Amino acid sequence: MKPEIPEHIPPERVVAFDRFTGPELQQCPHRAVTDLFKRSPDIFYTTGDRGHWVVGRADIARDMLRQPDKFSSDPRHNEANRRKPPTLPNQCDPPLHTELRRIINPFFSPAGVQKLEAQIRQLATELIDGVLGRGECEFLGEIAQRFPVELFLRMANAPLEQRELLVDKVDRFTRAPQVQERLAGLEELGNYLKVLITEREQSPGDDLVSLAVHGKVHGRALSDDEKLGLVTLLFLGGLDTVAAMLSFIVAYLGRNPDQYQRLVDDPSRIDNALEELMRVHGVAGTERGVTADMVYAGVEFKAGDRLVFFPHVYGLDEQMVDDPFRVDFDRPVSSHLVFGSGPHRCVGSHLARLEMRVFLEEWVRRVPKFSVQADGELATRGGLVWSPVRVPLAWPQQPPPAQTSEIAP
Amino acid sequence: MIRIVVDRQVCAGHALCAAKAPAVYQLDDEGYCSSNLSLIHI
Numbered sequence: 001m002k003p004e005i006p007e008h009i010p011p012e013r014v015v016a017f018d019r020f021t022g023p024e025l026q027q028c029p030h031r032a033v034t035d036l037f038k039r040s041p042d043i044f045y046t047t048g049d050r051g052h053w054v055v056g057r058a059d060i061a062r063d064m065l066r067q068p069d070k071f072s073s074d075p076r077h078n079e080a081n082r083r084k085p086p087t088l089p090n091q092c093d094p095p096l097h098t099e100l101r102r103i104i105n106p107f108f109s110p111a112g113v114q115k116l117e118a119q120i121r122q123l124a125t126e127l128i129d130g131v132l133g134r135g136e137c138e139f140l141g142e143i144a145q146r147f148p149v150e151l152f153l154r155m156a157n158a159p160l161e162q163r164e165l166l167v168d169k170v171d172r173f174t175r176a177p178q179v180q181e182r183l184a185g186l187e188e189l190g191n192y193l194k195v196l197i198t199e200r201e202q203s204p205g206d207d208l209v210s211l212a213v214h215g216k217v218h219g220r221a222l223s224d225d226e227k228l229g230l231v232t233l234l235f236l237g238g239l240d241t242v243a244a245m246l247s248f249i250v251a252y253l254g255r256n257p258d259q260y261q262r263l264v265d266d267p268s269r270i271d272n273a274l275e276e277l278m279r280v281h282g283v284a285g286t287e288r289g290v291t292a293d294m295v296y297a298g299v300e301f302k303a304g305d306r307l308v309f310f311p312h313v314y315g316l317d318e319q320m321v322d323d324p325f326r327v328d329f330d331r332p333v334s335s336h337l338v339f340g341s342g343p344h345r346c347v348g349s350h351l352a353r354l355e356m357r358v359f360l361e362e363w364v365r366r367v368p369k370f371s372v373q374a375d376g377e378l379a380t381r382g383g384l385v386w387s388p389v390r391v392p393l394a395w396p397q398q399p400p401p402a403q404t405s406e407i408a409p
Numbered sequence: 410m411i412r413i414v415v416d417r418q419v420c421a422g423h424a425l426c427a428a429k430a431p432a433v434y435q436l437d438d439e440g441y442c443s444s445n446l447s448l449i450h451i
Binding site for chain 2: 343
């Protein structure tokens with residue numbers, strides 16, 4: 001059943017689009033959604049996913065995301081975004097947001113994540129070496145869904161054996177076409193985390209879950225819901241977003257050998273190149289609820305209207321970036337909003353950058369040439385976080401290391 | 410000479426300043442921009 005279009009929404013602002021199942025999301029979603037935004041009003045309304053506004057312009061989105069008093073993250077202003085467990089602090093506004101953020105900020109600051117570099121490099125190396133001799137792999141499942149996820153599970157001191165189970169729950173919450181299925185995935189994740197939280201309440205360690213569980217806001221301990229919300233969001237971020245973005249990036253490099261060769265020839269370019277590769281391969285969206293009736297950017301909003309943002313593609317807005325689809329590793333600034341904007345800007349951005357930079361440094365060293373083994377464009381999936389479905393890669397097999405005799409002559 | 414003032418009420422703790430210019434900006438233990446900035450010469 002399609003929701004009715006509310007009365008205050010003019011017909012010329014209604015556009016057909018479903019962020020979970022739309023045809024734009026089945027392949028090359030960045031180009032297809034950018035094209036859709038270009039031929040649609042700057043802010044348009046869709047009946048897809050229970051009905052919501054879509055902000056299609058980067059500059060308007062950036063300004064809105066910086067005004068939590070008008071465009072709130074609190075589900076009180078966005079009925080469709082109510083969920084159990086809640087996810088925090090992305091479902092609350094300052095000042096509580098600021099306090100919750102303060103608990104986890106030290107862990108995710110540039111200096112905080114820098115401590116993890118050696119560990120990140122070691123895992124990247126192990127995973128690449130594990131498939132290297134075969135000359136092929138399915139990158140998403142065999143590497144991308146292991147690399148950031150295993151790192152995260154170690155940070156959380158959660159058992160690695162649960163990896164596939166947890167990735168599946170997060171995948172359902174993030175991309176299942178039916179809302180009931182998404183909420184079921186979230187609830188299952190929450191039930192798993194409740195056990196982990198109880199464990200860390202009783203015997204805290206120096207891991208991320210203990211840090212979150214024993215954090216304080218306004219001088220008081222967190223409520224059970226706040227603990228669960230905070231830990232849930234950490235898992236959602238840690239288990240899916242880097243896996244998806246790294247897969248898009250590696251698929252791009254496999255399909256563009258000239259660009260890849262530049263990084264192989266000079267790995268010191270990876271840092272700058274990564275920013276440009278992130279600009280064109282955003283994966284995660286966000287939403288807000290309108291707090292009061294208002295006219296904003298020429299559009300009439302009613303309190304409780306739901307706004308969905310697409311940081312996935314704001315770096316491809318030609319009003320923000322010249323010739324946005326040209327991937328140029330030498331751009332002075334790769335302007336994008338892939339980590340969002342305003343108070344809710346991604347807390348994990350420094351970790352995500354570090355993970356992807358270190359991974360690419362090790363990848364160029366070990367796999368100097370590779371290609372994507374697929375005819376035509378790769379199939380992708382939409383949802384809260386976009387992702388390729390599979391990324392089959394192949395590379396010339398290197399001669400096995402020279403046999404050494406076990407017995408000295 | 411340029412003087413940098415940090416408004417701690419507005420700082421959201423994204424730590425972008427420290428990531429871009431670690432020689433200029435330091436973070437406190439909570440990951441927020443330190444208010445103890447000295448005068449910076451350029």
